[in-house]
Amino acid sequence: MHKIALYPGTFDPITNGHFDIIERGIRLFDEVIIAVADSQEKKPMFTLQERVDMVKLAVRDLERVTVVGFDNLTVELANTLGATVLIRGLRAVSDFEFELQLGYLNNSLDPNIETVYLMPKLKHAFISSSIVRNLLKFNGKTEHLLPSPVQDVIGSMKSCTLR
Template identity: 50%
Template sequence: MRSVVYPGTFDPITNGHTDLIQRAARLFDRVVVAVAADTHKAPTFSIEERVIMVREVVGQVPGVEVVSFSGLLVTFTRHLDVGVIMRGLRAVSDFEFEFQLAGMNRRMAPDIETLFLTPAEQYAYISSSLVREIARLKGDVSTFVAPNVQAALRARFG
């Protein structure tokens, strides 16, 4: 069985994330969407809320499972007996950070490969942090996220 782990904070899950997950599901038999509990960011939503939102958005995609994790990604990936980590690249600005992460992961776990996918062009500019900021300022985020995520953002920011 070909499997891949797609990690992230998903705070919130955007249409760009969804696009990557759906495309990964065409490439792999099993896609584990791994919602990170340990993050240097201050998430808007709890880990439980983020897992629920992600499941509501992509839970019906065949072969996709959504779980939370904490600790090192390579340790979690090995625990699942998965040999590929998928990362999304929106722009050249993402590349340096993602390249550095991939290098560190390879150093810690040379048996685990990193695969980079780019989202469809219409999603390349969407980021969770921008969506959160627009929602916080009472802007319309309906073209960036699924309806359940839009509702959660509206409830959180009033």
């Protein structure tokens, strides 16, 4: 049976922690679809298209990984794409309560959807997109936090002006 997993998130921007979770996911599932949420309520630094493009660049060398943007319920997207598993990352205890509630919510909307929680490697456990965005606002060093193709894109955007 072909197991498709959906890894939803805002990915504003995608970090090495996200990338680590993606690599782990493709070892567990036949296909991983990275779903980049529009998430306008979070007021992302990058547009949906910029985030989708950055994720595509980051995973371009990985097999069995696709990237889509979305602006509907995660469970609806999973059903549309044939995914029966949602991948969520857990970095610290502070993530656990929110992720547990979200997993229960998604399962209440569709009992056929399972949520799998993966922890990034310890060296990536402190990385979050919000930390990266904060560093970017103050022109801080982010090379060790982002996949290199994403760092290159953001570096070229810095010469313009980040929102």
